[in-house]
Amino acid sequence: MVEHLKELYKFRDLLLSLAIRDIKVRYRQTWLGIAWAVLQPLAFMLTFTLVFAKFGKISSDGIPYPVFSYSGLLPWTFFTTAVSMSVASIANHMSLIKKMYFPREVFPLSITLACLVDFLISSMLFVGLALIFKIHISWHWFLLIWPIAIEIMMVVSLGLLLSCANVFFRDVKYIVPVATQLGIFACPIIYSVTAIPENIRPWYMLNPMAVVIDAFRQISLHNQLPSPAYLAAGTVIAGIAVLVSYSVFKRAEGRFADVI
């Protein structure tokens, strides 16, 4: 593991170049350019506000629904775009993989990096919304680092695992969009965690993304610390996931050029 990380460190500039290339190529030929990073969660927010708040009367714990749903959509969008773009990242570079050697994890990792930039841009809109809806922005916001760190671990681990699985089984590419669409209901994005009955909530919180989104919302909108037990559990689960997926990935890596 340490060997692999050392090698990855040696190729850090490749990681960076790929991430920059990714951002450049992605927005180079679009008319709205980087604004697309913001438009996707924004469109969802407007739809959700209309459907669930106006017609469905879903409780948002006393927070204006637009900013409430955006606080969930912001981390969720980062998660889904990064994971779904990672899936095909290895298979898409098959010709390169047959010709040159470098640690193959640079492909999913560079996508995570590029999506992190998108995340930062759409975060600015969140700050704007918070100001508009008179949400108190306090030093608590620094704590957002914690759920974001858990989320990055989850993105990295799923990106590694799925991009690797997709090399061997192209079905994965089709399963992922379905899974992310269903995932939006499995996480507290549209609704609040308080809507989950107390007795099943610990089970619900085994999903690290539920922990991430809840913590994100607690800290940014309610100015309060989420339960450290959930955060700790989320961190442990995500940490184990990263370690397992990375070692699975590195073990399978040598067969990529044979299979592709």
Added chain:
Amino acid sequence: MSSNSSKPVIVFDNVSKLYRLGTGHDSLRDAIPALLKKLAGRNGADPHHHSSNEFWALKDVSFQVHKGETVGIVGPNGAGKSTILKMLSKIIRPTKGDISVSGRLAALIELGGGFHPDLTGSENIYLQGTMLGFSRREIAKLYDSIVAFSEIEKFLQTPVKRYSSGMVVRLGFAIAAHVSPEVLLIDEVLAVGDLSFQQKCFKRIDELKKEGTTIVFISHNLEAVQKLCDRAILLRGGRVFDQGETSEMVRRYRDDIFSGMLKQTAGEIAHSDGTFKINSVLLLDADGKEVETIETARPLNIEISYETKRQIRHPSVRVSIERMDGLVCHTTNSRQNGLEVGELNGEGTVTLQYLSVNLLPNLYQVSVDVYEEDNLVPLASVRQHRLFQITSSFPEEYGAVHLDHEWSLSALPQLSSGVKR
């Protein structure tokens, strides 16, 4: 040359590579039934089920390369040459055995293979460099010399997809050859690019050799192998057939493929009409015996027997000797050589005598054309007929031809041993 006492830079220890043909599963729909079958098969099914689809690209290959050595790998297609290079560069991993490579490695496997078509030449220099494991800062230092070597200054801001294939190769070679690798792998890349660039590449490789770079070279160009390599490994069918001194390995490899090729049938004889016919083209030695192998600098007679149903006026015969790779070594025309024949009737033979065929070992073929007067279309022609092999009595020479030569030294008398001029 190499000092075998030093620690080897490359070690290949009993390396084997197995490919399973046609059993890859690209979708779960194929994989799940296969998995179930495999599980069901555990209870007493045939264990040899896979063996027919198995293909050993390499089998128990072992060799070592020491620092500063240049080693060539020769062998026919499918012998496993490229598989070895891909394993050295860690693109694929062995099924069995161990490989160790110490030092920074650069591979010229497919030049420009790592370029991104939408990015400019300049952007690609950085991307390719980082793929080789360098930091952007290190590449920035080498940037100017890479650009100068590649001769594409004008096109640096053009996307690589608009480059000609020659430009791509030039840029690819320039990058790989300037990152000062400790181990350089070269796979049949010098066949591309024009002559002057090839020269430049060879020069650069020589420089790298002098700097102590360890080089593994794969090529079908046996002359290049002889020129560059200290040592060669001869592969056959995924195994090391032999390894040792380059010219010896090249000779063995040639004998090996040539013996197979000589058995192939001779070329067709084509005729413009039915009136004139070449019956046979024979290669004879000085004693008039038919041969398919001669030694360098020995005589060779080419005997062409003909048959004509009408009178042929002012005939001329052209004979050329071509090397296997298409190089025309010699062409001669009977009329231009002063064999003036007024007319040709009936049957007969035309004989061309070479007193000494000064060609070096390789496979050659003979082509014959018969013309009437100044007609450009031959009456009859034999294209690439009669393969023959030349073996050498001059093992220390290599190249295309044997030239009679002599060495001499005339040293100026030294005034006094201690004085330097």
